[in-house]
Amino acid sequence: MSTVDPVVLPLVSAEQRKQARSVGFTLVVLGIVAAFVLGNRPGDAGFKLVDSYIFVIPAQPFARMLAVVLIALGAAQLLKGFGKWTNVVLSIAAATFVVSFLAWAASGGSFSLTGMLQDTVTRSVPIILGAIAGILCERSGIINIAIEGQLLGSAFAGAVAGSLLGPWVGIIAAIAMGVGLSAILAVFSIRYRVDQVIVGFAINFFALGLTSFLAARVLTDHPDYNILAPFRPIALPLLSDIPVIGVVLFTQTLFVYFAYVAVAVATWSLYHTKWGLRTRAIGEYPKAAGTLGVDVIKLRYRNVLIAGAVAGVGGAWWPIGMVGRFDQNITNGRGFIALAAVIFGRWHPVGALSAALVFGLAEAMQLKMSNLDTGIPSEFLLMAPYLVTLVVVAGFVGRSRGPKAAGQAYDAQ
Amino acid sequence: MKIVASLRKIAERIARTSSFRITLLAVLSAMVVGAFIIILSDIDKLQNGDIIGAIRTVGSAYWALVVGSFGSLRAISATINSATPLILCGLSVAVAFKAGLFNIGATGQMLAGGMAALWVGFAMDGPGYVQVPLAVLAGALGGAAYGAIPGILKARTGAHEVITTIMLNNMAGFMVLWLLKTNLYQRADRTDPISKLVTAPGHLPRLFGFLDNRPDLIAHAGFVVAILAVIVYWWFLNRSTTGFEFRAFGMNADAAQYAGMHTKRLTVMAMMFAGAFAGLAGSAEVLGTYGYASQNFAGNIGFDAIAIALLGRSSPVGTLFAALLFGALQAGGRQMQANTDVPIDLIVVLRALIVMFIAAPLLIKAIWRVKVAPSSTGQTFRGWGS
Structure with missing residues (x-):
């Protein structure tokens, strides 16, 4: 041979x-x-x-x-x-x-x-929706550091409008606020070509400052502007009869069901529609997409505004899906956790969903751990989820690459 | 006469520089928007038709803002005191930006440094000229050690510093809470998480200590540390080889790599420097402002610092002035809240608006119809790739 x-x-x-x-x-x-x-x-x-x-x-x-x-x-x-x-x-x-x-x-x-897992799913809702908002922006080439501000702003809008005019109007107001804050991000980063990280952080501060200011100046004197009955869990017929899973996944508020749908729709449209292909193209290599006739600017505007709407629903979760009121800085860094979920999940909706569930589990555990006597200081148990994330990111996820054009302004010429 | 003429020349030159004018116009624009917010949120007066009263509130609020930040020696001292940790944390974020890294972890590094400084602060009892420098050094080292973690993780595994620093912030918060309940740190007769007191010689000396009977002048020598840090940062960036490598690495990581720079070492070093600056901020707060530590002594300073570094474009002087501006707003805001019914949270809105307007010179140009030289801000950090 x-x-x-x-x-x-x-x-x-x-x-x-x-x-x-x-x-x-x-x-x-x-x-x-x-x-x-x-x-x-x-x-x-x-x-x-x-x-x-x-x-x-x-x-x-x-x-x-x-x-x-x-x-x-x-x-x-x-x-x-x-x-x-x-x-x-x-x-x-x-x-x-x-x-x-x-x-x-x-x-x-x-x-x-079962109770803890149900709580996990409930608490991961704003993180899931915030992460989807982040993915939609970043896939189209706009870095969205402002998730925190969008969640906080729309939580405030949802609480006030929901208290005065009912929960559904509250959700619409929250969406409007999310879209409005997104519009600031879009106009500044696309039209005025400002560094997207700067605008994003400015929006975070703006939302934090404005909502805290209004809460202190208006809501303390008018408690009736800030109280509403949050949505009750709805048991889906048939599905909720499945043992354990039925309670965990299918006896939840509308916000949870919306989050499922949002993940599914985002995944499907990003990878199986013309819109998705174009979105991913303008996030990776906008010049090529522009040369082939995609209106990069318009698509970026549209996607950033859609992201704002999704974040708006996420923000409405606090007053309308959970606690029935607004408090200063009620989001408490969840938007940054959502940002971590975006990177952790490698800019894929399903990946972000898994990451969000891990963080949701962390929050649910924080509540449970205080009742259990483990002989270890509770602070270390509370620290554990963040340590695990650190280990996982360092060990498994490693070098994550985001959309190539994220953060760069685009010239139409 | 010659001196006066040259001073006037300098003043004219400053006035003509567009960055000075943009800053002025940006502050002015932010105040205008802030005024609308104050008026529109005064719903009780507006419902009674008392528009004049609502407008008058704006005047007294802004007057209090000015008086409370610069109106007296006491106000200036309060401004300096608020600015001290902001300068140091601002440098922390800035030095990372220069190397193309995004340090969201100043809060955690500040907590780590503060706890290290605190330990020296209460475990020793003088003499002050040994204890104070030792405690401040401990703060820098503690912060640097905590900052090194995301640096090493990034260099060795590529884990993105945005995730790792956020996680380390959360962990530092719980770590401090735990430490404050241990016998080592907890004050003897307390059950809540609060630390022992820094011994008298361990305090950072008061800046205005030479004036008798003025315990209200709270500014302390941490400000001197901060100014020295600005000078060191300037020297490091512009005069040292490593500083040059930082800037090259920040502008183009691949080029720096091909030029033979040890980019992994630079990553770790940048995060260590960042941590050291933030650790100094923690020690200034613990040794100068409070004299002890409670659970949340870092507050929001680590996040404000990001806005400061962005506002100052990460340059030494820019960061210093941005921090002084933010500190003045902080001090004035307290006065405003005391004098009027306008909550201090307004200053967070003003800060956000100032950052936004300064970042968008084109917008300022459009609003005020002035000519400004188009300045590119460039990219702050390397983004999500590599």
């Missing part, structure tokens, strides 16, 4: 190999944490799933088993790698780790897992 054996070239770059390695290391570290921290508390943890059924996990054996599995998976990843299955393996590992963490925290007692 004269033919030479075909040389199989590795199809992975050095960077990918490095990332695969760090995934492996992280798995091993998680395993060690599971063995030594989560494995140190004997006792059973009860997770209440439905009213009559408590699912019991023996915390210690479960953690030790998980530790062995995680270390084995990590070793396998380091030695061989899971290739395209890496993400699946990771998700499963992360989910089991969270369960083990909860079992450790709840060992010797019990708490309602």
Whole structure:
């Protein structure tokens, strides 16, 4: 035989190999944490799933088993790698780790897992919608740092208009406020070509200042401008009868259902419509898109305004979907968390949804953790979700690349 | 005579520079918009048809703003006091911008630095000329160490500093809360999270300490530290090799890489410098303004600092003046809230409007029908790529 054996070239770059390695290391570290921290508390943890059924996990054996599995998976990843299955393996590992963490925290007692998951979904709504607003802007080449301001402004508008004229008018007012603040972003960054980060931050300060100012000057003297009955959860027929999932996903307020629809519509239209293709084009390489006849300026305006409307609904969640009133700085940095979700989710609506759910879980856990006695200062438990995000971003997500043209003004010529 | 003439020449030159004129017009425009906000939010007076009264409120509010920031030695001292942490945190954000990085983490770095400075502040008991510099140094080091984390993460794994610094801010908040409940930090007879007091020699000396019987002049030597930091920052950017590399790296990361600069080391260094400046701000607050630490001693300063760095275009002098302007608004705002029924939150609106107007010279040009040289702001940070 004269033919030479075909040389199989590795199809992975050095960077990918490095990332695969760090995934492996992280798995091993998680395993060690599971063995030594989560494995140190004997006792059973009860997770209440439905009213009559408590699912019991023996915390210690479960953690030790998980530790062995995680270390084995990590070793396998380091030695061989899971290739395209890496993400699946990771998700499963992360989910089991969270369960083990909860079992450790709840060992010797019990708490309602279903309730916590329901809370997770509820609380991730403004983060999901804020992140979608961010994605719509950034995919079309406009950096949106102003998510926080849009959420805060529309929360205020929703509260006042909702108190005076009813919740539906409140939502419309919130959308109008979101669109209005987006219009500032659009006009300044597209027409006046101002640095988008500067405008975004100015909008954040403007919204924070104006809403705090009006809350202090007007709402304190007129409490009737700031009280309304928030939406009640609506159980979707049939779907809500599914055990556990029915409560978690389908017994929620309209805001949650809107968030599902928004994620689905955004994903589908970004990747399967002409609009989506054009949007992604003007975010990556506007000159080429412009040469081929896309009206870059007009499309950017339109997308930034749509994003404002989506953020507006997200802002209305506070007064109309949750607490029934407005307080100074009620959003408290959720817009920045949404921004982190955009990057974490790699500018993809579904990725952002997953990230938002992680942050929602963090918030839901903060409420639960105060009731559980774990022997560890509660501050460290409260810190955990942010630490996990840090580890995940450093270890798994790594170098994330956003739309190439984001942040640059566009010349029509 | 010669001196007067040359001074007049300088004054004329300043007046002709468009950046000075834009700033003036931007402040003026912001005040006009602010006036409308004050009038329109006075709904009780407007409902009674008392438009004159509503307009009069604007006058007394703005008068209080001026008097409260520059009207007396006490007001100037309050302005200096408010500006001190703003200058230092502004430099923190600015130095990162210069290297093309976006430091949202000044809050966390300030907390870390403040807690480090605080420890030296209460654990030692003089002499002051040893303890104070040591505590301030501890603050800088604490901040630098906390700032190094996002730098190292970015250099080694590419994790974006916008995410990591936001996460580290949240973590620092909980860390401080926990520390303030430990025996090491918590004040002996307290159950709430509040720290021990800095010992008397550990306080940053009062700037106007030479005046007798004026305990109301709260400005402290942290301001001197801040001015020194501005000078160091200027020297570093314009006279040092590393500073040159920072600017090159910030303008074009790829070019810097091809020119043989160690971009990973620059990333870590930039975040460490940023952390050190913010840590100094934390130590100034703890050792000078409060003398102890409570849970939220960093307040919103880390975020205000972003606006300051943007306003000052990250230049040393620009950042200094932007911080002084913001500090003056802060001090004047307190007076305004005390004298009139206009809440201090108005100054946040004014700050936002000033930043926006200055960033958009074309808009100023359109409103005031003046000629301004078009100035490109360029991009503040490298964006989401690389």
